[in-house]
Each structure stands twice: as C-alpha cells, then as structure tokens.
Amino acid sequence: MNMRSRIYSGAEPEQVAADIAPLLDFQEDGIPLEELSEMIESRLVPHFVMYDDPGFHSFYNFFPEKAAALGAETALKYNQGVTNWQVSPGGVMLEELCCKAFCKLYGLPEKAEGTFMYSGTYANQEALYLALHRKAEQCGFDLSKKGLSGFEDPSKLVVITSREAHFSVDHAVRILGLGDQSIITVGVDEKRRIDKVELKKTIEAVQNTHVVFCVVITAGTTCTGSIDPVQPVIEICEGLDTWIHVDAAYGLAFALLDEFKHLFSGIENADSITWDPHKQFGVPIPNSLLFVNNSADFERIAVYSEYFNKKKEDVPNPGLKSPPSTRPLTALSLVAVLRHLGIKGMSDRLRAPLEAVKELSIRLENEPDIEIMHTPELGILCIRIIPTEFPPENLDQLQVEIFNRLMKEGKRSVSESRIDGKAVLRILALSPDITVDILLETIDYLRTIAKNLMEA
Numbered sequence: 198m199n200m201r202s203r204i205y206s207g208a209e210p211e212q213v214a215a216d217i218a219p220l221l222d223f224q225e226d227g228i229p230l231e232e233l234s235e236m237i238e239s240r241l242v243p244h245f246v247m248y249d250d251p252g253f254h255s256f257y258n259f260f261p262e263k264a265a266a267l268g269a270e271t272a273l274k275y276n277q278g279v280t281n282w283q284v285s286p287g288g289v290m291l292e293e294l295c296c297k298a299f300c301k302l303y304g305l306p307e308k309a310e311g312t313f314m315y316s317g318t319y320a321n322q323e324a325l326y327l328a329l330h331r332k333a334e335q336c337g338f339d340l341s342k343k344g345l346s347g348f349e350d351p352s353k354l355v356v357i358t359s360r361e362a363h364f365s366v367d368h369a370v371r372i373l374g375l376g377d378q379s380i381i382t383v384g385v386d387e388k389r390r391i392d393k394v395e396l397k398k399t400i401e402a403v404q405n406t407h408v409v410f411c412v413v414i415t416a417g418t419t420c421t422g423s424i425d426p427v428q429p430v431i432e433i434c435e436g437l438d439t440w441i442h443v444d445a446a447y448g449l450a451f452a453l454l455d456e457f458k459h460l461f462s463g464i465e466n467a468d469s470i471t472w473d474p475h476k477q478f479g480v481p482i483p484n485s486l487l488f489v490n491n492s493a494d495f496e497r498i499a500v501y502s503e504y505f506n507k508k509k510e511d512v513p514n515p516g517l518k519s520p521p522s523t524r525p526l527t528a529l530s531l532v533a534v535l536r537h538l539g540i541k542g543m544s545d546r547l548r549a550p551l552e553a554v555k556e557l558s559i560r561l562e563n564e565p566d567i568e569i570m571h572t573p574e575l576g577i578l579c580i581r582i583i584p585t586e587f588p589p590e591n592l593d594q595l596q597v598e599i600f601n602r603l604m605k606e607g608k609r610s611v612s613e614s615r616i617d618g619k620a621v622l623r624i625l626a627l628s629p630d631i632t633v634d635i636l637l638e639t640i641d642y643l644r645t646i647a648k649n650l651m652e653a
C-alpha cells in the first residue's frame with residue numbers, strides 16, 4: 198500500500214499560481230520536451246492531489262486501474278475520437294456493444310440502450326431534455342420546433358426530486374430555460390432517502406396545477422450515498438404521466454453486487470439512468486453513460502446534418518444520441534478494466550470501501566466525541582467531532598476549522614458538507630486498499646486537529 202506523508206501540498210492559491218506561472222509564460226520560441234517535463238513535475242505535480250493514496254477520502258476520483266490505463270493509452274495512440282462511424286468504426290461498435298452489455302448486466306429491458314456522455318452532469322441534462330420533449334409530445338407539439346413557447350404556460354413546468362439530489366439537476370433545469378422555481382424538492386427520511394409520504398402529498402398538491410415533466414430519483418446521493426427507493430417512487434408517480442430519471446451517477450456500480458441489487462430494484466422501469474463509471478470503476482475521467490428504457494427515446498435528441506449525422510445511415514451513429522461532435526473514446530478503458538478484473542474482481546474492488554466504512558460506523562457508534570450523522574449505505578460516512586463540554590453553538594464552526602486545517606496540512610483529505618444545516622465532515626472511501634484501520638487513523642487525526650485548535 199502506498200501511503201504518503203502528504204497527499205497534496207496544502208498551498209494557498211497565491212502560492213500555486215506563483216509556482217505554475219512559468220508554464221504559462223507563452224513565448225515566441227518553445228522549450229525542449231525534457232525541460233517542459235521537468236517544469237511540470239517540479240512546479241505543477243506537487244499541487245496535484247494523489248487520489249490513489251488511501252488517505253484521500255473526499256471526492257469520487259481515483260487513479261486508473263492498469264487495464265483501464267491500457268485502454269485509454271491505446272485509444273490515445275490510435276483512435277482517441279469516437280462519435281461517428283467515419284471517425285472510428287471500431288470505437289463506435291465498441292461503444293454500442295459496451296452500452297448493450299451494461300444494459301444486460303444491470304437487468305435493463307431488451308429495448309434499452311445507452312450512450313457515453315462527457316459527464317454525469319451532461320447525462321442528467323440530456324435526460325431532462327428528453328423528459329421535457331416527451332411532455333411536449335403529450336401536449337401535442339414538437340419541442341425541437343416550438344421550444345418552451347409551445348407550452349400553454351412554461352412557468353407551470355416542474356421537476357420533482359429530493360432535496361438531496363445533486364446540483365446538476367439545477368443546472369439541467371436552467372439550461373432548459375426554466376428557472377429554479379421549476380424544481381420542487383421533497384424532504385428525506387431517516388436514511389436520507391426521498392420521503393415517500395411527502396412525495397405523495399407533493400404530487401397531490403401540484404398535479405392539477407402544474408405540469409410535472411420529470412421526477413428525479415437519486416440512487417446514491419452525493420452527500421451520504423443514500424439510495425432513494427426506486428420502485429416505490431415509480432409506483433407513487435403512476436398516473437402522473439411523467440418521465441422517471443434515476444441519477445445513479447454514483448450508485449449504479451454497486452448494483453453489480455448481489456447483496457445490493459435489491460436496493461436498485463425498479464431501475465429497469467425508469468425512463469433513463471445516469472451512471473458515472475469514472476466514480477469508482479478505476480477508469481480515467483470522463484467516463485459517463487446515459488441509459489434510456491427504450492432506444493427510440495434517443496430520437497428526441499437527434500440532430501441531423503448534411504456533413505455527418507446524416508439521416509438513414511446504415512451504420513451505428515452514437516453522435517445522434519450524445520451531442521458533442523468530438524468526444525473521447527472512453528468505452529475502451531471501461532471495457533478493458535472489466536474484462537481484466539472480471540465481474541468478481543470488480544465486485545471485490547467495490548466491496549472493500551463499503552465494508553471499511555460500514556465497520557468504521559460500527560466502531561465509532563459508542564465514541565462520545567463523535568456524532569454519526571446517518572447509517573452508511575454506500576461507502577460514505579458523515580460525522581461531527583464533538584469534544585466534551587464544547588459549546589454546541591460553536592460546533593459548526595469547529596467542523597469548518599478542522600476541515601480548513603486539514604486542507605492546509607495536506608496529509609489526509611475529507612470533505613466538508615451540511616446535513617440539515619449542520620456542518621459535517623464527510624468521509625468517502627473509494628480506494629480498494631482502504632481498511633477500517635486507515636479510516637480510524639483519519640478519525641484520530643481529525644480529533645488531534647480539533648484538540649490543537651481548542652488549545653490554540
């Protein structure tokens with residue numbers, strides 16, 4: 198295992214800017230590759246974060262697995278671009294078959310189809326566009342022709358989701374030309390999953406006054422990794438005639454594990470699903486997919502041209518499903534890593550952090566100076582450090598200060614978030630090398646920082 202004394206420099210922005218300035222000193226004459234390489238290594242790399250270090254527990258980033266790197270390097274060497282048949286017949290076919298293979302692995306219907314996206318954010322955006330497009334059809338017009346003006350009253354268009362949904366849903370709504378008022382957020386239950394009772398009430402309250410064009414279910418919330426109950430939500434939404442999107446950017450990978458499959462039950466009935474293999478499959482960023490329940494759904498996003506993306510081509514054309522004309526061939530790293538590790542190897546890789554975090558939560562249960570904020574479902578645990586007799590009104594400030602100090606020291610990495618308005622320290626495990634002991638060391642480190650701050 199590769200643990201470093203520092204996993205990032207902890208430098209202030211001014212220092213980082215000063216160190217990397219020579220790289221941006223564009224001049225008439227270039228510099229030799231060796232000098233360039235030395236400049237990057239000495240000036241920029243120290244300010245990178247070493248994601249592969251088991252002490253890194255803050256974001257969904259990780260070093261590529263060897264096989265994934267092989268896939269990425271091969272694409273870079275020969276055929277880095279994909280999108281249409283003329284650019285890469287092999288890449289296109291690999292993408293198409295890879296999407297189909299994952300539809301099968303995740304138990305999606307025969308007619309389901311997927312496409313690669315630049316990121317989960319864009320997958321969510323496309324899903325909401327497809328949802329709005331179908332709503333327009335139900336209202337008797339073509340969204341691609343009339344846009345929002347085709348709706349009787351666009352201010353009545355709404356998306357319902359939980360307040361734990363990722364902010365990319367807000368982006369998606371804005372990009373559709375709708376305001377934040379078009380998002381109705383529902384509260385969460387004790388497991389931080391969408392509250393079914395509140396959802397029902399919300400639907401009853403708005404279904405005759407608003408047009409609900411999409412309900413977004415989150416399968417693996419960003420803050421706590423909670424999985425909204427997919428099938429029950431779909432059933433509650435029956436009769437609403439709305440598009441059901443599952444944002445499983447973080448969670449879907451875990452549907453591979455037998456013991457977690459039941460938590461994703463119902464995804465096969467959703468209209469669309471976002472998945473980010475770049476979050477925990479050990480593949481380079483970007484690696485994201487959007488699945489739809491029925492391949493015909495993608496026709497709603499297709500834009501044809503005379504140059505390419507022509508109508509009636511008899512070869513597959515992913516550019517009609519995923520808009521960028523230039524897109525990297527990321528399917529190869531995904532295919533390579535799963536082929537190399539096998540489903541069993543990948544499952545073991547996915548399980549290690551889940552088990553470590555679950556065990557951490559058990560070990561901390563009776564620690565008086567730790568407040569556990571939720572039961573961890575998918576490898577994330579949010580806690581608060583609550584030293585004895587510390588004034589409760591200053592606890593939020595303490596968590597923030599611990600986080601700031603941690604960032605400066607650069608030895609470990611957790612993130613800082615809010616749960617029900619309270620500041621929390623969020624520990625996310627992704628590394629297959631993570632163990633409960635490493636996580637406990639991080640907890641002790643957080644305690645030490647708290648102690649030092651109190652003594653200062």
Ligand SMILES: Cc1ncc(COP(=O)(O)O)c(C=O)c1O
Pocket residue numbers: 257316317318319321363365415417418419444445446447473485
């Ligand atoms: C639940 C969820 N959805 C969407 C996203 C956005 O994905 P990306 O960062 O690939 O744009 C994230 C990112 O963390 C997420 O946690």
